[in-house]
Amino acid sequence: MGKLARKVALIGAGMSKFGQHFPEKRNPDMWVDAWIDAVEKTDNGIEPKDIDACYVGNYSSDLFNHQGHLGPQMADLVGLTPKPAARFEGACASSGIAMRQAILAIASGVHDVIAVCGCECMTEQPTVNVTDVLATASDNIFEYPAGATFPGLYGTIASAHFKKYGTTAEDLMNVGIKNHANGAENPYAQMQQSIKDLMNSKKARYEKQGREVPDWQNELDFLKSSSNPIIAYPLRLFDCSLITDGAACLFLAAENKAKDFTDTPLWIAGTGQGSAALSVHDREEITSFAATKEAARQAYEMAGMGPKDIQIAEVHDCFTIAEILAMEDLGFYEKGKAAEAVRNGESKLDGKLPINTSGGLKSKGHPVGATGAAQAVEIFKQMRGIAERNRQVQFDVERAMTHNLGGSGASCVVTIYEK
Amino acid sequence: MGKLARKVALIGAGMSKFGQHFPEKRNPDMWVDAWIDAVEKTDNGIEPKDIDACYVGNYSSDLFNHQGHLGPQMADLVGLTPKPAARFEGACASSGIAMRQAILAIASGVHDVIAVCGCECMTEQPTVNVTDVLATASDNIFEYPAGATFPGLYGTIASAHFKKYGTTAEDLMNVGIKNHANGAENPYAQMQQSIKDLMNSKKARYEKQGREVPDWQNELDFLKSSSNPIIAYPLRLFDCSLITDGAACLFLAAENKAKDFTDTPLWIAGTGQGSAALSVHDREEITSFAATKEAARQAYEMAGMGPKDIQIAEVHDCFTIAEILAMEDLGFYEKGKAAEAVRNGESKLDGKLPINTSGGLKSKGHPVGATGAAQAVEIFKQMRGIAERNRQVQFDVERAMTHNLGGSGASCVVTIYEK
Numbered sequence A, B: 001m002g003k004l005a006r007k008v009a010l011i012g013a014g015m016s017k018f019g020q021h022f023p024e025k026r027n028p029d030m031w032v033d034a035w036i037d038a039v040e041k042t043d044n045g046i047e048p049k050d051i052d053a054c055y056v057g058n059y060s061s062d063l064f065n066h067q068g069h070l071g072p073q074m075a076d077l078v079g080l081t082p083k084p085a086a087r088f089e090g091a092c093a094s095s096g097i098a099m100r101q102a103i104l105a106i107a108s109g110v111h112d113v114i115a116v117c118g119c120e121c122m123t124e125q126p127t128v129n130v131t132d133v134l135a136t137a138s139d140n141i142f143e144y145p146a147g148a149t150f151p152g153l154y155g156t157i158a159s160a161h162f163k164k165y166g167t168t169a170e171d172l173m174n175v176g177i178k179n180h181a182n183g184a185e186n187p188y189a190q191m192q193q194s195i196k197d198l199m200n201s202k203k204a205r206y207e208k209q210g211r212e213v214p215d216w217q218n219e220l221d222f223l224k225s226s227s228n229p230i231i232a233y234p235l236r237l238f239d240c241s242l243i244t245d246g247a248a249c250l251f252l253a254a255e256n257k258a259k260d261f262t263d264t265p266l267w268i269a270g271t272g273q274g275s276a277a278l279s280v281h282d283r284e285e286i287t288s289f290a291a292t293k294e295a296a297r298q299a300y301e302m303a304g305m306g307p308k309d310i311q312i313a314e315v316h317d318c319f320t321i322a323e324i325l326a327m328e329d330l331g332f333y334e335k336g337k338a339a340e341a342v343r344n345g346e347s348k349l350d351g352k353l354p355i356n357t358s359g360g361l362k363s364k365g366h367p368v369g370a371t372g373a374a375q376a377v378e379i380f381k382q383m384r385g386i387a388e389r390n391r392q393v394q395f396d397v398e399r400a401m402t403h404n405l406g407g408s409g410a411s412c413v414v415t416i417y418e419k
Helices: A027-040 A061-065 A070-077 A094-107 A127-135 A150-165 A169-183 A195-208 A219-223 A255-261 A290-303 A320-329 A338-343 A368-384 B027-040 B061-065 B070-077 B094-107 B127-135 B150-165 B169-183 B195-208 B219-223 B255-261 B290-303 B320-329 B338-343 B368-384
Strands: A008-015 A053-057 A085-089 A113-121 A230-232 A245-254 A266-275 A312-314 A399-406 A411-418 B008-015 B053-057 B085-089 B113-121 B230-232 B245-254 B266-275 B312-314 B399-406 B411-418
Touching: A008 A027, A008 A094, A008 A255, A008 A368, A027 A070, A027 A113, A027 A245, A027 A368, A053 A070, A053 A094, A053 A368, A061 A113, A061 A127, A061 B061, A070 A085, A070 A113, A070 B266, A085 A094, A085 B266, A094 A113, A094 A245, A094 A266, A094 A368, A094 A399, A094 A411, A094 B094, A113 A368, A127 A150, A150 A230, A150 A320, A169 A195, A169 A219, A169 A320, A169 A338, A195 A219, A245 A255, A245 A368, A266 A290, A266 A368, A266 B070, A266 B085, A290 A320, A290 A399, A290 A411, A312 A368, A320 A338, A320 A399, A368 A399, A368 A411, B008 B027, B008 B094, B008 B255, B008 B368, B027 B070, B027 B113, B027 B245, B027 B368, B053 B070, B053 B094, B053 B368, B061 B113, B061 B127, B070 B085, B070 B113, B085 B094, B094 B113, B094 B245, B094 B266, B094 B368, B094 B399, B094 B411, B113 B368, B127 B150, B150 B230, B150 B320, B169 B195, B169 B219, B169 B320, B169 B338, B195 B219, B245 B255, B245 B368, B266 B290, B266 B368, B290 B320, B290 B399, B290 B411, B312 B368, B320 B338, B320 B399, B368 B399, B368 B411
Parallel strands: A053 A085, A053 A113, A312 A399, B053 B085, B053 B113, B312 B399
Antiparallel strands: A008 A245, A008 A266, A085 B085, A113 A245, A266 A411, A399 A411, B008 B245, B008 B266, B113 B245, B266 B411, B399 B411
């Protein structure tokens, strides 16, 4: 793997509010919201004439919305026709892949500025269909017909991690508590409530209804109760990310163009991508994702950095166990040591390595095709010092990472940013 | 639009037999067939260790096969795991886009050798569902609910072309007659029968059955009869491409690596991509495809060539009218003049600009996501002088073009090859 033939910068980034928006808004509407937000966050502004191409990350508008061929549709909505427009798919890593391809396309010399769209409108389908659509990203011969939807596959992975490393259900709950606390500070998040807020509002509701108020002393008590039902053992409801509609928009530019748009471009220091067997049973081990390790290896090598250089990271917490795996597979912690770090608060906003300051997929929401691009939006804000409310980290972020996973880990894109 | 930062070559190409293969073969099986064929056609051989990434063009395995996330699946089947793997979608231009992104990724300096997969398994669905799946690449708010499937949209385009330029139904039939004659010489084609063969076998069948034998003097008589029913006026059955299962495989390499695999690399002289409004009614004109014109403009500019430099071309004849439009929009003929050129035999195998020597989508078949890559396979064969049976053109092809269209023309990729 070689170096980028020329430097590429992230010059602007924005997103729609994440949440349940159908039928008021669909992919086209949310994409326009994200576009406007990103234009506003590009220092000197940016216009369609400045942009060479539109790269769309989307998992399955085919199945969610019966609309394929999103590339030209999204390009047309923001005035980019007749420029190149295409869709990129790698399950939940779709817009991470779109972003990576945009980086490579700019480095190739052919394009100077590219708009990346990530979008997914999931709530057009009832929940049972959403599970079915998502399961289409697993193996439809060996996994899906056996009933192994993603909660089941990640439950299996969690059980194996518990057995091998002594990780516990409580360790997973700590991830969710942290991410919800962050999401409460993100006005773009789907669930802007901490677990404590959720617990207290439930207590208040019970009291108001004259029902016996549960004796929950803290968030863990609440998360261990029947208010947090098992979805796929050992994963409970609050171990699972959300079903979400949303879009994100990124503007990427070649070095010689970046300065036209901002005095403080964020450079792409490294990009890496890995793959693994689609079926979990086909892999050598399931307590680690080979695709993450390969993507990270490439990204670190290109950046000339190691895990210790990363100051904040957005990682793909589609399930709480996935955040634990990512912390280990990205090299931040030895295998089996991430849970302890979470317990010690190291990944909190004020910890030594803040992770998912956005609230993560768990609390910000997970419109699958938008997630990779939305991770970059959070890094953009944190590195610029413009994260909303009380979630801006209290140091100057010079180096950061996004980690975007697809399916049960068969696809992964890792990106390293530096000032 | 800039130049490629480094030169990229097509070093090997192959395909599966096109046809109706489900349930014996699905995308994974056909992809392996195509891979083996391409390895055999790579002079010095090629192995997984030589390849950096797997780029998969596929329109909608989601809807055709209920299987998304093809990138890692296809990579794993040929031993490329854990290398980068992703899927690229632009309706019927999907593998043209995958190929283009592979070219840019190599030019970027990050990858040296990439395997491009194009695949689609359509016959898992009954024909009525196939029409529905394909219509998902049109606008699902304005076109699809109004019943405007692709035969209807292309019928509208044909009618407008008839009115504006005096093109006739017979002109379209001449395109089909030529392409079937070529396809009869292609052992990989779905329909290896000329229109004359089809006519004569129908006559023979009638005679055998004791029925009155139609008095068809030539192919046009046959194509004007009720044996060639109207599908969407003015398009008849033999104006429409086929519903097909198939896959194609391309190996692309950076200049410094290409020589390891062959002494006669085919260079990518130019690549261009364009887009247009998804809905036909949103376009300024419908007798010309703006996306084709833009893609061609970029490709010619990059190659430093013009239409007169192209010696053979594979163009996207999803309907016969689309071949007429392509001949004009690519600049080979003035608007309204292509039909006459077809009538004069200029686009035949022995004409001055042979078009669709493979048989085209019309006769070779149109597994939508495989088509763009399969067009490159034919160019590879013609430029190498290894086209099967009697369809090798009788001159040394130094410069050639592929034209891959998506939907009703909302996406287009044009590639120019030179020795």
